[in-house]
Amino acid sequence: MEPEDFFGTISGGRVLDVATGDGNFIHFLVDSLKDYTEIIGVDNNKDVAPSFSAAFRKQRNIHFQLMDAHKLDFGDESFDFVCISNSLHHLDPEPVLREMKRVLRPGGFLLVSEMFCDEQTEAQMTHVLLHHWWAAVDTVNGIDHRETYTRQQLLDMVAALGLNDLTTFDLNDLSEDPKSKDFLAQLEVVFESYNQRANGHPELQSRGAELKARAKEVGFHSATTLMAAGRK
Numbered sequence: 001m002e003p004e005d006f007f008g009t010i011s012g013g014r015v016l017d018v019a020t021g022d023g024n025f026i027h028f029l030v031d032s033l034k035d036y037t038e039i040i041g042v043d044n045n046k047d048v049a050p051s052f053s054a055a056f057r058k059q060r061n062i063h064f065q066l067m068d069a070h071k072l073d074f075g076d077e078s079f080d081f082v083c084i085s086n087s088l089h090h091l092d093p094e095p096v097l098r099e100m101k102r103v104l105r106p107g108g109f110l111l112v113s114e115m116f117c118d119e120q121t122e123a124q125m126t127h128v129l130l131h132h133w134w135a136a137v138d139t140v141n142g143i144d145h146r147e148t149y150t151r152q153q154l155l156d157m158v159a160a161l162g163l164n165d166l167t168t169f170d171l172n173d174l175s176e177d178p179k180s181k182d183f184l185a186q187l188e189v190v191f192e193s194y195n196q197r198a199n200g201h202p203e204l205q206s207r208g209a210e211l212k213a214r215a216k217e218v219g220f221h222s223a224t225t226l227m228a229a230g231r232k
């Protein structure tokens with residue numbers, strides 16, 4: 001079964017997207033869920049609020065709230081669907097997942113979507129290694145950002161929640177040319193910005209240079225994402 005077929009059968013009801021950023025994952029929810037009544041995105045970074053609001057200005061039932069994912073300011077069992085995308089490696093996963101389960105009603109869906117660092121092709125490993133470099137650069141700049149988890153570590157975190165009817169998907173798209181000149185040119189800009197942020201850390205800058213050479217040599221594909229959803 002494809003994820004669209006699975007999520008297309010689910011009425012989202014009141015939905016919570018934890019660590020929402022500018023709401024990127026909400027676009028997936030809007031496109032995939034059968035329907036929903038309200039979606040709330042929470043994030044602890046106030047700087048993402050304007051881009052979130054701009055993205056959903058036409059949808060009156062999609063809102064942003066400033067909040068720490070480790071201490072959700074919502075009542076027990078107050079959502080029908082609770083999710084988190086590509087953010088567990090920025091957080092302390094155990095308390096965050098516990099909070100997500102607390103605010104979910106019995107029978108509601110909890111969904112974790114996260115890229116993982118193993119079982120990838122060589123071109124996907126460029127993404128994984130780049131991500132680990134970004135995490136190291138963020139860390140020296142005082143931003144919480146860890147390396148991504150293995151697929152099994154993610155499965156273990158979800159298993160510990162004791163959800164029912166667990167369904168998993170491995171999502172990737174290997175159809176693009178991994179050495180696309182356009183894409184490598186875009187990546188160049190990202191290298192430059194992280195390189196500047198690594199000023200004063202020559203070992204991180206040389207790691208960046210090695211990764212730049214790797215991207216040219218073996219190419220780049222986005223790493224596979226695990227989606228795991230189950231009922232409380």
Ligand SMILES: C[S@@+](CC[C@H](N)C(=O)[O-])C[C@H]1O[C@@H](n2cnc3c(N)ncnc32)[C@H](O)[C@@H]1O
Pocket residue numbers: 018019020021022023024025042043044045048067068069070084085086087090091144
């Ligand atoms: C890589 S972004 C993912 C954004 C979005 N979920 C997506 O899939 O594109 C990680 C997000 O986690 C947020 N974040 C980090 N620590 C957080 C915390 N303690 N509470 C809430 N959000 C947090 C960051 O501000 C950032 O927007």
